Amino acid sequence: MSSLEIKKLHKNFSNYHAIRGVDLQIEKGEFTVFVGPSGCGKSTLLRLIAGLEVVTSGSILLNDQDITDTSAAERDLAMVFQSYALYPHMSVAENMSFALKIAKVDPKIIAEKVADAAEILQLTSLLDRKPKALSGGQRQRVAIGRAIVRQPSVFLFDEPLSNLDASLRVQMRQELSGLHKRLKSTMIYVTHDQVEAMTLADKVVILNAGNVEQVGTPLNVYYNPASRFVAEFIGTPKMSFIPMSDDIKKLIANEYDGADPRKLTSSTWLGVRPESVTLSSQLLTKAGLTGKVSLVERLGAETLVYIDYLGEHKITARADSLASIEAGADIQFSIDFQNVHGFDDDGLRLSPDVTDNLIVGNV
Amino acid sequence: MNSRIAKLLQAPSIILLFLWMIVPLGMTLYFSVVRYNLLSPGPLEFDGFSNYAFFITDSAFLPALINTLILVGSILIITVVMGLALALLINRPFFGRGIVRVMMISPFFIMPTVNALIWKNMLMNPVYGIFSVIAIAFGAEPIDWLSEMPLLSIIIMVSWQWTPFALLIFITSLQSQDTEQQEAAQLDGASSWAIFKYLTLPHLARPIAVVIMIQTIFHLSIFAEIFVTTGGGPGYDSTNLAFLIFSQALLQFDVGVASAGGVIAIILANIVAFFLIRAVGKNLMVQS
Numbered sequence A: 001m002s003s004l005e006i007k008k009l010h011k012n013f014s015n016y017h018a019i020r021g022v023d024l025q026i027e028k029g030e031f032t033v034f035v036g037p038s039g040c041g042k043s044t045l046l047r048l049i050a051g052l053e054v055v056t057s058g059s060i061l062l063n064d065q066d067i068t069d070t071s072a073a074e075r076d077l078a079m080v081f082q083s084y085a086l087y088p089h090m091s092v093a094e095n096m097s098f099a100l101k102i103a104k105v106d107p108k109i110i111a112e113k114v115a116d117a118a119e120i121l122q123l124t125s126l127l128d129r130k131p132k133a134l135s136g137g138q139r140q141r142v143a144i145g146r147a148i149v150r151q152p153s154v155f156l157f158d159e160p161l162s163n164l165d166a167s168l169r170v171q172m173r174q175e176l177s178g179l180h181k182r183l184k185s186t187m188i189y190v191t192h193d194q195v196e197a198m199t200l201a202d203k204v205v206i207l208n209a210g211n212v213e214q215v216g217t218p219l220n221v222y223y224n225p226a227s228r229f230v231a232e233f234i235g236t237p238k239m240s241f242i243p244m245s246d247d248i249k250k251l252i253a254n255e256y257d258g259a260d261p262r263k264l265t266s267s268t269w270l271g272v273r274p275e276s277v278t279l280s281s282q283l284l285t286k287a288g289l290t291g292k293v294s295l296v297e298r299l300g301a302e303t304l305v306y307i308d309y310l311g312e313h314k315i316t317a318r319a320d321s322l323a324s325i326e327a328g329a330d331i332q333f334s335i336d337f338q339n340v341h342g343f344d345d346d347g348l349r350l351s352p353d354v355t356d357n358l359i360v361g362n363v
Numbered sequence B: 001m002n003s004r005i006a007k008l009l010q011a012p013s014i015i016l017l018f019l020w021m022i023v024p025l026g027m028t029l030y031f032s033v034v035r036y037n038l039l040s041p042g043p044l045e046f047d048g049f050s051n052y053a054f055f056i057t058d059s060a061f062l063p064a065l066i067n068t069l070i071l072v073g074s075i076l077i078i079t080v081v082m083g084l085a086l087a088l089l090i091n092r093p094f095f096g097r098g099i100v101r102v103m104m105i106s107p108f109f110i111m112p113t114v115n116a117l118i119w120k121n122m123l124m125n126p127v128y129g130i131f132s133v134i135a136i137a138f139g140a141e142p143i144d145w146l147s148e149m150p151l152l153s154i155i156i157m158v159s160w161q162w163t164p165f166a167l168l169i170f171i172t173s174l175q176s177q178d179t180e181q182q183e184a185a186q187l188d189g190a191s192s193w194a195i196f197k198y199l200t201l202p203h204l205a206r207p208i209a210v211v212i213m214i215q216t217i218f219h220l221s222i223f224a225e226i227f228v229t230t231g232g233g234p235g236y237d238s239t240n241l242a243f244l245i246f247s248q249a250l251l252q253f254d255v256g257v258a259s260a261g262g263v264i265a266i267i268l269a270n271i272v273a274f275f276l277i278r279a280v281g282k283n284l285m286v287q288s
């Protein structure tokens, strides 16, 4: 178990500033997830930690020791690549034992460790196969096994599940979570999939164009996104944004009897999650807003309703599985302003945190 | 129905290729068992295996056989090792790599005779060759390469010409090697040498096998370099089977004996290929 600290880290590729001053503290045994859209610098940050890219400026500390200039081979980190990067000429067992063989560990101990890891990952019957003869999920397991066998100080994962099909991805996600509970190792996991981030992480690090946008527990970033970027990125279906208008100001005034504890009226944009929108079939509520249904997606368990409000701004709402709503119809809805966030012109959140005691596992 | 049409349409080219191969082979086999000397015209009489006996018992046969094997073996080792080393050297991007690559590959495009003349006259000549000039500059005795070490001279010339071939094949293969595998190995603590040994070499197994096969076929019949430079001498010191056959056929005008030599060369090539394929297959292919 190890802690990792990153200080003022910058990375320039010849003409592109990929990492723009990242500061980060990762505690012992923590499962940290870097999440962000494609191209935001997640892999680059992970590769800088791994020692596969040269740091432009700043420093990386592993257990309070500066490893900024240490070679990848000497950092004692293990990485699972998106492409798995298995050694094609070696069997599963040889793949998993490669690092130990290089480190000249006693062959008996190697055999034991490989057997243990194979047991955990259900690879025992596949140990003699070559990577070519394995399915995607099995390859993934071998790549993880290769990391486990070494008992590294930190595990690094770069989008390890993105090449798997949807159902296998869910299964592997759960297995990874179980693995972390079992090994209690420090793990850093990169993904563009916010569901993986929400389900796996102790700590989520949201990256945007080479900057850290927010750090927090999954629920904290969900309930209290620091910016419009985070709010939009975390949560499915996405948060909807509606421009402030006089109508809405009136509704807010109604709701809070003229007060504005959530600083909504001074915001330019309101961020509304689907669960804060209530659809009503009758024209009766005083908090009513009117829109036109532009699209209905029936997912089985629930129905997603996309509403055009003021002509263009789409609001997403949830409805019952069998709700009788058709595209093209006018619809009445209300918004629960207790859980709405206000954002200013720069996309920063103005409204205070949603009540803290609701949120488990605060950082 | 379809496959019959396909077979029919393929037939002309297959028949042509078959004739292309079988006619010369048949004629060689035929000439090898008749008495056929251009200096004593007359009907071609069946002569049993006496041509073979004559060729094999010739005092030049054994040296030629040994020279052939030495040539093939040493040129293979030199070109594969040098090709591999150079390919690794220019695999990483650096300024001017394109030019360097073209320059390194260019010897392969020079005709063997021209290559031999360059080495003979410009480099290895004991009086005005560059090697002797250098030797004299350092106060050493210039070496008369072609008469003092004829076989080594041939090996150097042919290796110089064929290293680019190995280089070309290896560099293409190196370019297709997965970089993430190497990074994974780095993180696994592997040194550059370990990465070369456990990842790069197995990755190059097939290309190495291909280079060895193709070169063997060509080097069993090295001729132009010998013809242009040493003429097989001094004595039989640089005579290989191909050159011996040539000297039988065209210097002594004995087509029958030369044909017998040709058949022996074919048999030798097959034996060498058989063992090479097995050796290469065992050591390299197993891993892939």
Ligand SMILES: Nc1ncnc2c1ncn2[C@@H]1O[C@H](COP(=O)(O)OP(=O)(O)O)[C@@H](O)[C@H]1O
Residues within 6 Å of the ligand: A013, A014, A016, A018, A036, A037, A038, A039, A040, A041, A042, A043, A044, A045
């Ligand atoms: N070796 C490189 N040379 C130049 N630019 C690079 C290199 N690697 C990554 N980049 C750029 O840095 C940015 C971040 O890349 P990356 O970290 O791979 O993003 P992602 O978050 O999708 O993993 C991208 O815009 C990419 O084009």
Ligand SMILES: [Mg+2]
Residues within 6 Å of the ligand: A042, A043, A044, A159
């Ligand atoms: Mg990436």
